[in-house]
Amino acid sequence: MDLIVTTAGQPSACVVQTAKQMAAALNAPFVERNRQSLAAIREQYKVSNIIVAAVDGPIVHTSNGEYFFHLSMAELRIKNLLNGKHDHMVAAMGLAAGMSVLDCTLGLATDAIVASFVTGESGQVVGLESSPIIALITRLGLQNFALEPQPEYDITSALRRIKVENADYFQYLLAVPDCSFDVVYFDPMFRQPIYKSSNLQPIRNLADNRSLTPEAVEQACRIARQKVVIKEAAGSGEFSRLGITTIVGGKYSSIQYGIIDCHADKAAGGQL
Numbered sequence: 001m002d003l004i005v006t007t008a009g010q011p012s013a014c015v016v017q018t019a020k021q022m023a024a025a026l027n028a029p030f031v032e033r034n035r036q037s038l039a040a041i042r043e044q045y046k047v048s049n050i051i052v053a054a055v056d057g058p059i060v061h062t063s064n065g066e067y068f069f070h071l072s073m074a075e076l077r078i079k080n081l082l083n084g085k086h087d088h089m090v091a092a093m094g095l096a097a098g099m100s101v102l103d104c105t106l107g108l109a110t111d112a113i114v115a116s117f118v119t120g121e122s123g124q125v126v127g128l129e130s131s132p133i134i135a136l137i138t139r140l141g142l143q144n145f146a147l148e149p150q151p152e153y154d155i156t157s158a159l160r161r162i163k164v165e166n167a168d169y170f171q172y173l174l175a176v177p178d179c180s181f182d183v184v185y186f187d188p189m190f191r192q193p194i195y196k197s198s199n200l201q202p203i204r205n206l207a208d209n210r211s212l213t214p215e216a217v218e219q220a221c222r223i224a225r226q227k228v229v230i231k232e233a234a235g236s237g238e239f240s241r242l243g244i245t246t247i248v249g250g251k252y253s254s255i256q257y258g259i260i261d262c263h264a265d266k267a268a269g270g271q272l
């Protein structure tokens with residue numbers, strides 16, 4: 001793997017231990033920082049990616065910039081929902097408390113956090129991520145990220161409930177029994193990146209950039225009790241390639257959601 005793991009300067013024993021654990025988990029070398037700059041480490045070891053373990057959590061330095069676990073738009077979206085505002089993803093999924101969601105493209109888990117908050121304690125959100133680095137950073141963030149406690153809502157519990165699997169969604173879907181989740185969700189890397197979406201920019205070289213296949217959609221429909229939902233850039237051509245005709249989203253939004261109503265298909269005894 002094009003990666004080494006090190007620590008911030010003057011690390012505590014605990015940070016060194018965390019760095020070594022991450023290196024072992026990713027099968028990557030651990031390198032003592034020894035007051036070296038990251039540029040010097042990159043040059044010496046000829047790697048593009050460096051994970052720096054620090055007290056506040058790991059930071060991944062890639063050739064496209066640095067990234068670390070953060071809530072991105074999740075907190076604002078949750079606050080908007082609590083204020084009665086519309087969320088296109090939640091509406092497309094038809095999400096409610098107690099539902100289960102398989103997020104096949106977990107990434108930074110922004111969408112999964114919103115889904116976990118809405119589905120609540122009685123619900124279930126499982127996130128699949130094929131990139132080992134992204135899966136590890138997101139798993140650690142979901143386990144450890146500390147929010148200021150808010151009396152009106154509990155986002156921390158929504159983070160902690162999400163189960164992360166480092167897996168390719170197609171291989172995973174093949175092994176899941178029929179009708180195992182209410183909603184199966186895909187948010188693949190867009191064919192034409194929206195560069196305004198800068199929070200995905202640093203993970204672009206780490207992420208799995210393959211497009212969604214009809215075979216994966218077919219498996220998702222087999223597994224979904226209610227819906228398969230796919231997020232795509234507006235006007236991308238992916239929905240028509242995949243034969244999806246129900247498309248929702250904001251009138252002026254650069255993002256749309258394609259919906260397959262698997263419940264109706266199954267009730268009609270239709271071919272999936």
Ligand SMILES: C[S@@+](CC[C@H](N)C(=O)[O-])C[C@H]1O[C@@H](n2cnc3c(N)ncnc32)[C@H](O)[C@@H]1O
Nearest residue numbers: 105107108109110111129130168169187207208
């Ligand atoms: C656009 S990002 C998802 C962003 C996510 N919805 C969020 O809210 O942060 C797509 C992610 O899906 C992952 N991915 C792409 N193909 C995959 C596959 N076959 N199996 C699992 N993960 C995959 C990529 O590595 C990337 O991290």
